[in-house]
Amino acid sequence: MSTLxxxxxxxxxxxxxxxxLDMAFSLAxxxxxxxxxxxxxxxxxxxxxxxxxxxQQKSVxxxxxxxxxxxxxxxxxxxxxxxxxxxxxxxxxxxxxITDFGPELTGRFDHVAFAG
Amino acid sequence: MTDRSREPTKTPAPxxxxxxxxxxxxxxxxAPQTALHFAKAVLAANHQIDRVFLYGDGVHLASNLxxxxxxxxxxxxxxxxxxxxxxIPGVACIASALRRGLVNEAxxxxxxxxxxxxxxxFEIAGLGEWVSSTASESRVVYFHKGN
Numbered sequence: 640m641s642t643l644x645x646x647x648x649x650x651x652x653x654x655x656x657x658x659x660l661d662m663a664f665s666l667a668x669x670x671x672x673x674x675x676x677x678x679x680x681x682x683x684x685x686x687x688x689x690x691x692x693x694x695q696q697k698s699v700x701x702x703x704x705x706x707x708x709x710x711x712x713x714x715x716x717x718x719x720x721x722x723x724x725x726x727x728x729x730x731x732x733x734x735x736x737i738t739d740f741g742p743e744l745t746g747r748f749d750h751v752a753f754a755g
Numbered sequence: 756m757t758d759r760s761r762e763p764t765k766t767p768a769p770x771x772x773x774x775x776x777x778x779x780x781x782x783x784x785x786a787p788q789t790a791l792h793f794a795k796a797v798l799a800a801n802h803q804i805d806r807v808f809l810y811g812d813g814v815h816l817a818s819n820l821x822x823x824x825x826x827x828x829x830x831x832x833x834x835x836x837x838x839x840x841x842x843i844p845g846v847a848c849i850a851s852a853l854r855r856g857l858v859n860e861a862x863x864x865x866x867x868x869x870x871x872x873x874x875x876x877f878e879i880a881g882l883g884e885w886v887s888s889t890a891s892e893s894r895v896v897y898f899h900k901g902n
Contacts, residue, residue, distance in 0.1 A: 640890050654854070655778075658811050661850060665882035671890055750889060755778050755811055755899050 641672040643748040648755065649680035650699045651691055656684060659754030660702060667710030674748070675706065678717035678740050681754075682724055685716050685731040700732060707734050715744075772803045774888035779900035780812035781830040782823070786898040787816050791834060793896065798841065805893050807838065808885045809847040809877070812900065814857050817847045819874035835874050845877040846884045 644663045648656045659675075666673040677684050689700045706714060716731060717740040728737055738744060745751050775794060779786025790807070797804055809816055821831045838845040847857060852873075853866070859879050863871040873879060888895055 642889060655811060658851060662810075662882060662885070665886050666889065669883065669886045669890070671886060750895065752895070752897060753899065 640749045641674075641747070642666055642750040642752060643674050643676055643745060644752050644754065645676045645678060646681040646684060646754045647677075647679040650684045650689070651694055651696055653755070655755030656681065657699070657702075659752075660699070660706075662752070662754075663706070663711050664709050667706075670710070673711055674713040674715060675703075675711060676715040676717065676738075676740060676744070677735075678720050680720075680724070682716050682720040682726055685714065685735045686726065687730055687732055704732055704734055715740075772805050772891075772893045773797050774805055774885075774893040774895045775807045775898065776885065776895060777807065777809050777813035777816060777898045778811040779898060780815040781821070783812070784900035786813065786900055787830050787834060788828070790898040791830075791837065793898070794837065794843075804841070804843050805891075806844045806846055806884065806888060807834075808888070809845070809851070810882075810885070811848075811851050812855070813898075814847040814852045814855055817845065817852070817874050817877035818857055818872050820872050831874055835876060839876050846880045847873070847877055848885070849879045849881055852879050 644659050646656045646659050650656055663673050663675050684699055684703060689698045691698045703714060714735045715738045716735050718737045721737055775790050777786050777790050781787045794804055816831055816834055818831055821829060823829050853862060857873060858868055858871050859873040860871045862879065
């Protein structure tokens with residue numbers, strides 16, 4: 640059973656995205672195929688050079704960079720959302736790849752789950 | 756005409772067994788009440804529910820300290836009675852629960868906290884419970900807070 644976890648919330652404003660990331664890591668820990676898709680304001684999770692110290696939070700950049708090591712198969716960014724937020728491929732962490740978010744993508748997974 | 760040729764022609768799992776995941780909190784979202792209506796409809800149609808998993812803000816549903824006015828629905832109590840009557844496991848994610856101050860006796864002792872507030876029959880467990888449902892034939896249905 641392959642799962643796509645979709646994060647459409649920006650980082651730091653709520654815990655929904657972090658808890659969605661925990662879901663992805665849990666699936667990977669149990670050897671279940673899982674990928675993450677960031678869309679809408681969620682693409683900002685993948686921005687390079689984040690500094691969350693001034694809001695007393697840990698940068699999510701480091702968590703995401705570790706995702707492939709923990710077995711998350713792909714970190715996908717919705718191309719339309721990247722355009723909207725002025726993010727080129729070179730602005731994203733190196734583990735991310737830009738894709739089209741549509742039925743062709745979601746159809747490749749048995750489960751698609753949204754964060755919050 | 757809409758091209759539906761790319762849409763899957765079958766559901767990913769048979770419709771007989773459901774897992775409900777509630778991520779919206781009671782009283783600040785409609786998620787727990789909608790999930791309860793859905794759960795009753797599932798059983799009325801002779802399908803099964805293998806577990807109800809509370810995640811994120813949804814863990815507040817498992818608190819035994821909720822005391823709404825007597826002429827309002829007590830969602831925690833109503834859900835707890837439904838789970839007990841139907842013998843359906845109710846599980847609150849441990850990481851979500853500890854962050855939000857929802858603990859059982861064991862976690863109260865582990866973290867040296869002054870009280871425990873988990874309502875029976877809810878249990879506290881890890882995300883492995885959710886993974887188990889996701890990896891099974893169950894259909895996993897999510898109840899979020901919405902926008």
